[in-house]
Amino acid sequence: MTPALPHPLAARWAAHLADVRRRSAHTVRAYHATADRLLAFLRGHWGEPVTSTRLAALTGADLRAYLAARRGEGLTNASAARELSAVRGFLEWAEIEPPRLRAPRSPRSVPRPVAPADVLALAEEVADEALEPWMAARDWALLLLLYGAGLRIGEAMALTGRVLPLGETLTVQGKGGRTRIVPLLAQVKGAIDAYVAQCPWAMAKDAALFRGLRGGPLSPTLIRRAIRGARARLSLGERTTPHALRHSFATHLLGRGADLRSLQELLGHASLSSTQIYTAVDAAHLLDVYRHAHPRA
Template identity: 45%
Template sequence: MAEPSEGLHAALAEWLSHLRGLSDVSDHTLAAYRRDVAGFLGFLQSHHGESLGTARIATLGPSDMRAWMAHERNRGLSARSLARALSSVKSFIRWLADRDGFDASHILSARSPKYQRKLPRPLSEEAAVEMISQVDTQAMEPWIAARDAAVLTLLYGCGLRISEALGLTGDAHPLPEVLRIRGKGDKERLVPVIPAARAAVSDYVRLCPYPVETGGALFRGARGGALNPRMISKAMERARMALGLPSTATPHAMRHSFATHLLAAGGDLRAIQELLGHASLATTQIYTAVDAARLMEIYDKAHPRA
């Protein structure tokens, strides 16, 4: 198979560097982007039997995209994984088109394969509260128990992502009535803070043996460094075993529960979108399906079939 041109190698590296500097994209995500785009470029070179440069990318058409997607499906890639790879490829080509000044609309028009999105698995209101109460009592060190409870209260009470909660610094204490959160894609949003969350964080700070410092991590690990999200996951693992909850009771499920319970209480979908920091309303609309599924489950239990 022909080797990629040096220009194409350099373009891919430049794009990844651009992404790394633009937002808080993780190394894991960047590795996935690199793998997706490199696989696409490798296919094109094999498909055309020649080494492709950046200029050649501008001449690609819908047939090239269809051939690549067919190749990926034939080698066993799922529709969901292919959709993710296509998103990576489009992002790279869109960036390259902007950099080199060519029209990529004929490439970007390739449709993503349809797949059934997995519905979020929220906890019930009772289980979410029990989860917070459980982690508040299970750690040997009172300050660690208070810390874990404070983090989960922020996830469930304010709809924060675990990365957003652990990204808070000492500047955020005492928590205001409205938090300014910088989320995915470096986008900012305003999130109301419920009294329970303010109280939980205050309890944690009062018990924490490490001083709250401006610019330093608000939530600390046992040795004083920034808290690793894995420690919250482990605390929830212990708690869900004690409570008899399923493995889907994860930190992200607390955020799902926040959105689902708000919707069930009559919350406006647009408002929930803003609170969660979703770029697209379509992402938030999945919670309408979750709520409908929950209602059908209740209905089936109340009216069992003969």
């Protein structure tokens, strides 16, 4: 794809997102980059500079060619759907009717872990729909925590200001009152710190870490609803839920060589038999890889 160079139209779109729509800095950067990529692609695709007048003549075939180029760079279906959503937003801002085009669909199948790229696309999509920048930072941090530390949604909601300041680990109260310690990835810690810095409510020791619009504890129902909307827009399966992020954490760790006993401790399972389900999930994933990759499968 033609290298994305700064384009004045993309810059004005980014300014609109930041100043009028009050989107988070993360979202503005991502959408600005998408607009720059689209305009750079069209310049090469059409062989001429892209003006507002020329852009108004964009066709479905042009957009399909752009998405095909992006998919050739390794985009997943969910990421491609998100890219298309950002492009539509950009075109609508420019008062251009977006060509009718279906978002790429993720194939329906038996339960599978959510791919890391799809986890990030999901978290970004949920954050983009937040009412305020601090809420976008909150949703981004929460979903990264569920995937990056394998927490249940209830465990994350039970965290209070006592966990601050964050260190390299997090103490979690799980089912049956069992306490466990989970490592905290630098990316997850950074996301939570960024949310805390933006949150308008004081982080008292006995107050919920993740807060709602009016300062009370955030409701898990709101997060589940936000994920349902995001997964529909990204064409992810119905089994993409907050708990699916915990399953993905476990399955991806197992696939990278984690042993069952360590995984049991990280997940807070009372019995090893509860953890052994992930060996079946991982085996199913390996079978998929085999079927798609083996020349005689």
